[in-house]
Amino acid sequence: MxxxxxxxxxxxxxxxxxxxxxxxxxxxxxxxxxxxxxxxxxxxxxxxxxxxxxxxxxxxxxxxxxxxxxxxxxxxxxxxxxxxxxxxxxxxxxxxxxxxxxxxxxxxxxxxxxxxxxxxxxxxxxxxxxxxxxxxxxxxxxxxxxxxxxxxxxxxxxxxxxxxxxxxxxxxxxxxxxxxxxxxxxxxxxxxxxxxxxxxxxxxxxxxxxxGNQVAQGENIRQRSKVVKGDLSALLKAAEEVGLDAEGNAELARVVLADATERPSKIRSFLSRVREGAFQIGTGVTAEVAATQLSELIAAFQG
Structure with a gap:
């Protein structure tokens, strides 16, 4: 490790x-x-x-x-x-x-x-x-x-x-x-x-x-997308900009709203699944980069 x-x-x-x-x-x-x-x-x-x-x-x-x-x-x-x-x-x-x-x-x-x-x-x-x-x-x-x-x-x-x-x-x-x-x-x-x-x-x-919070749209491009603490709609919109598909966005909403005792492990599991290609990611961004940017967005949402 x-x-x-x-x-x-x-x-x-x-x-x-x-x-x-x-x-x-x-x-x-x-x-x-x-x-x-x-x-x-x-x-x-x-x-x-x-x-x-x-x-x-x-x-x-x-x-x-x-x-x-x-x-x-x-x-x-x-x-x-x-x-x-x-x-x-x-x-x-x-x-x-x-x-x-x-x-x-x-x-x-x-x-x-x-x-x-x-x-x-x-x-x-x-x-x-x-x-x-x-x-x-x-x-x-x-x-x-x-x-x-x-x-x-x-x-x-x-x-x-x-x-x-x-x-x-x-x-x-x-x-x-x-x-x-x-x-x-x-x-x-x-x-x-x-x-x-x-x-x-x-x-x-x-x-x-x-x-501000920066969201990657590709390997070498970054676009400003603001996510503030507790704003679920902004989080999901920014995740969509990263390229996460509808299924992935629905799962993202479930994990960030999970019970506080279970949330950290659910977030880790979700990000691992993103890296493994469990969700469809838009063109121009790799699963690894998408997972990194989604982690930053989740951190901003949690404040």
């Missing part, structure tokens, strides 16, 4: 932490000489000191809870809305950049306490919001002024970021395995080989340094 197989199997095994999974990716990246992937793994494991290095999945839109001050020193808490505030301001005030290490995020995400996690607005942001209140462009509470505001980071948000890193590792291993099955072994293929370099560089620029 290769190291790539370990990563692929580990990504669908809840008993394997995402931190441990990425350490295996680190070994593969080191043996390949894939510096960009290696830096990404190290930042995921150790944290991102520079917000500019954050991949798109670590920049998330969140809800904001405001504390309002009113008559007789009263306080009210109420969610805020971007209302008619400038779009560039809303993108800052209602989003959070999460640069903590995976280990920290995994610990916070597993915390069963009721404590609310959040990132407060700067005082200047509170002043700006109150100015928009005076201008009548944002929601407000009569006779109250905004005293403070907190971006709420739920444990679900943290789990979503952790899963995104996990899915990124899975997609990387699947794409690499489709081109160079021996990649990651001692003395195996490296970035000096053009096909390996192309797969690694394309994956990095598309899934780590860029945004």
């Amino acid at each position: 290769s190291l790539l197989d370990d990563i692929i199997d580990g990504a669908t095994d809840d008993s394997v932490s995402t931190s441990n999974l990425l350490r295996k990716v680190q070994v593969v990246a080191h043996r390949l000489g894939a510096d960009d992937i290696l830096k990404w793994v190290q930042r995921e494991l150790n944290g991102y000191p520079d917000p500019e290095d954050l991949p798109p999945y670590r920049r998330v839109t969140v809800n904001v809870m405001g504390t309002w001050a009113g008559p007789m020193q009263s306080r009210l808490r109420q969610p805020l809305s971007p209302g008619q505030m400038p779009e560039d301001a809303a993108s800052v005030l209602f989003s959070v950049s999460l640069g903590a290490s995976l280990a920290e995020m995994e610990e916070l995400a597993s915390d069963a306490s009721e404590q609310e996690l959040g990132v407060p607005w700067d005082t200047t942001h509170v002043i700006a919001y109150n100015q928009w209140v005076e201008e009548g462009v944002v929601p407000f509470i009569e006779h109250y002024g905004l005293f403070s505001a907190n971006r709420i980071v739920t444990r679900g948000v943290l789990r979503g970021v952790i899963d995104a890193a996990r899915n990124t590792a899975l997609g990387f291993a699947l794409d690499l395995q489709a081109t160079a099955p021996e990649a990651g072994t001692s003395g195996g293929p490296t970035m000096a080989e053009a096909p390996v370099a192309q797969v690694v560089n394309n994956y990095y620029s598309t899934h780590i340094d860029g945004d």
Whole structure:
């Protein structure tokens, strides 16, 4: 069993932490000489000191809870809305950049306490919001002024970021395995080989340094097709674009909607059947490439 197989199997095994999974990716990246992937793994494991290095999945839109001050020193808490505030301001005030290490995020995400996690607005942001209140462009509470505001980071948000890193590792291993099955072994293929370099560089620029989900329409062609968490119709449409026939699409719907305890094994079985040619795939794409792209789509659907 290769190291790539370990990563692929580990990504669908809840008993394997995402931190441990990425350490295996680190070994593969080191043996390949894939510096960009290696830096990404190290930042995921150790944290991102520079917000500019954050991949798109670590920049998330969140809800904001405001504390309002009113008559007789009263306080009210109420969610805020971007209302008619400038779009560039809303993108800052209602989003959070999460640069903590995976280990920290995994610990916070597993915390069963009721404590609310959040990132407060700067005082200047509170002043700006109150100015928009005076201008009548944002929601407000009569006779109250905004005293403070907190971006709420739920444990679900943290789990979503952790899963995104996990899915990124899975997609990387699947794409690499489709081109160079021996990649990651001692003395195996490296970035000096053009096909390996192309797969690694394309994956990095598309899934780590860029945004969106990419769906292959052929061996050397990629078309943008967006699949978001829980959107079954978008998943099936994208699978159809890959070339999966109606029978395969029906089976895909069944496995992704299966009971959570059975879903990982059903997904693995489905992808194996795709690779073995159990379903008809459209022209211009091999069964192996189709299986790789379907795995990425399923990961995006699961969030």
